[in-house]
Amino acid sequence: MWALFLLLFLPLFALPLLVVLGASFATNWSGVLPSGPTTAHYAAATRGEALQALTTSLVTAVAASLLALTAGTWAALAAAELGKRRRKALDALFVLPLAVPSVVVGLATLVAFSQPPMLLNGTRWIVIVAHTVLVTAFAHQSVSAALTRLDPGYAQAAASLGASPAYVLWRVRLPLLLPSLTAAAGLCFALSMGELSATMMLYPPDWTPLPVLIYAATDRGALFTGSAVAVVLMTATLLVLLAVSRIRTRASYR
Amino acid sequence: MTGEPAPGAVAPRRSEDRQPGGRARGAWRPCLWALPPVALLALFFLHPLALVVQQSFRPDTGGTSLRPYADVLASTAFREALWTTVWLALAATAGCLVLGFLLALVIAFVPFPGARAVARFVDVFLSFPSFLVTLALLFVYGSVGMANGAWTGVTGAAEGPFRFLTTPWGVLLAEITYFTPFVMRPLLAAFSQLDTAQIEAAGSLGARAPRIVRRIVLPEALPALAAGGSLVLVLCLNEFGIVLFTGAKGVTTLPTLVYGKAILESDYPGACVVAVVNVLISVGLYGLYRVVSRRARA
Numbered sequence: 001m002w003a004l005f006l007l008l009f010l011p012l013f014a015l016p017l018l019v020v021l022g023a024s025f026a027t028n029w030s031g032v033l034p035s036g037p038t039t040a041h042y043a044a045a046t047r048g049e050a051l052q053a054l055t056t057s058l059v060t061a062v063a064a065s066l067l068a069l070t071a072g073t074w075a076a077l078a079a080a081e082l083g084k085r086r087r088k089a090l091d092a093l094f095v096l097p098l099a100v101p102s103v104v105v106g107l108a109t110l111v112a113f114s115q116p117p118m119l120l121n122g123t124r125w126i127v128i129v130a131h132t133v134l135v136t137a138f139a140h141q142s143v144s145a146a147l148t149r150l151d152p153g154y155a156q157a158a159a160s161l162g163a164s165p166a167y168v169l170w171r172v173r174l175p176l177l178l179p180s181l182t183a184a185a186g187l188c189f190a191l192s193m194g195e196l197s198a199t200m201m202l203y204p205p206d207w208t209p210l211p212v213l214i215y216a217a218t219d220r221g222a223l224f225t226g227s228a229v230a231v232v233l234m235t236a237t238l239l240v241l242l243a244v245s246r247i248r249t250r251a252s253y254r
Numbered sequence: 255m256t257g258e259p260a261p262g263a264v265a266p267r268r269s270e271d272r273q274p275g276g277r278a279r280g281a282w283r284p285c286l287w288a289l290p291p292v293a294l295l296a297l298f299f300l301h302p303l304a305l306v307v308q309q310s311f312r313p314d315t316g317g318t319s320l321r322p323y324a325d326v327l328a329s330t331a332f333r334e335a336l337w338t339t340v341w342l343a344l345a346a347t348a349g350c351l352v353l354g355f356l357l358a359l360v361i362a363f364v365p366f367p368g369a370r371a372v373a374r375f376v377d378v379f380l381s382f383p384s385f386l387v388t389l390a391l392l393f394v395y396g397s398v399g400m401a402n403g404a405w406t407g408v409t410g411a412a413e414g415p416f417r418f419l420t421t422p423w424g425v426l427l428a429e430i431t432y433f434t435p436f437v438m439r440p441l442l443a444a445f446s447q448l449d450t451a452q453i454e455a456a457g458s459l460g461a462r463a464p465r466i467v468r469r470i471v472l473p474e475a476l477p478a479l480a481a482g483g484s485l486v487l488v489l490c491l492n493e494f495g496i497v498l499f500t501g502a503k504g505v506t507t508l509p510t511l512v513y514g515k516a517i518l519e520s521d522y523p524g525a526c527v528v529a530v531v532n533v534l535i536s537v538g539l540y541g542l543y544r545v546v547s548r549r550a551r552a
Binding site: 014017034072074078081100103112129187194214 | 384
């Protein structure tokens, strides 16, 4: 049983990551193992175009996560106050971006913001808007799931002691929600960092996120440079997720 | 954010509203607070989506007609893409279900020290983009990759035998690899609630492992399997990165057809038609997934 597990699990899930890691340090891979160890790809992957793509990705992901978290949390909090039927309708509405293919979200954003009243096409904002739309559904889902588990006793106690609704929200409910808010933020960030499909539809030439750069590199045959950039992408995502989970542990101890 | 006192402002009123007799009093206030996020969603998502539908009825020649639909639905490119998308998604879902069930079974019931690390690893795996899997497969099974390199090294042949990567089978392998964890997670949750006494009783009465799995574990896991399977089906239907990265011109699915028509051919009405078809299929299936997963939890 053990052997079977290792036989299935390792090649399937660990191998892809190890292979990309191995290839990023190699110049050639025509045998069982990569050959020609080098760090030149990393030198290329951490300056110029690639460095710019990294900051582009980070800025886009942070902006999209924060916007999505605000909108998603607001919607979840507002939905919790509605009657059952209206709440269901609101939830369904906010889950819809999950069900729509992200390529179509990209196409829709492109069609809508390429014409005058709101001309965003060609600017970085169109990428941020599309990412925000895509991750808002995840933010909303995790916050509303957390809200249903929240003990209403704290908020009621605070309100009965004369705290204003704004004070209850700011000092009681949001702090209680903080662990799930940070979890949602991490999820949104990771999704936005790796978003390719909608981005391919609408990125302007001066706002190229990392996944697009990786695709461009592999498309012209520079597989090894592409994997170095992919490792940079994975590392950046992991570091931010780690930081977020540290905030979360601290938040849940409070 | 500054606007946030909003929803909470109505919290204490809740009990008041629910009182028998005083029903409708102040019921509009929660709706008012729900308005800003809904307006934003309408502006940035629903309205653009409506424009896509509108454009799908507007051929380049002008006017409003069903021409784009007639053109696209009659084209072989669309029919082939539709067929490829559907069979790839179905096959990948079946593969993920089988593999995910086996793996979750081992993680849940065979005690070993690394089980928690494995569960962690799966979470990390899910936070990476899907195209990384295809990128890795290019090194493993690509024309100059690991498997072919090993083959030519051992046999001395000029070319390796593995050339399936640019065919739909390469996409299928990548999709199964990437989406299996999506099946494993609900299964692991379901297994953790399974009453082990049943299994022990069956075992002490002489039932062997396959029989226990078939008669006890499988029925318990069915709702989780259904939920995970329908989620993976939707995700596979909409997968874009994996198909794009294989670089196979022969493999076109609905999402890559949308991309090709809009960006490469600048045929927006055609792209919008494909997009509408894709949305209808995927929203329909996603609705099914929501119903099934709600049943699974109940």
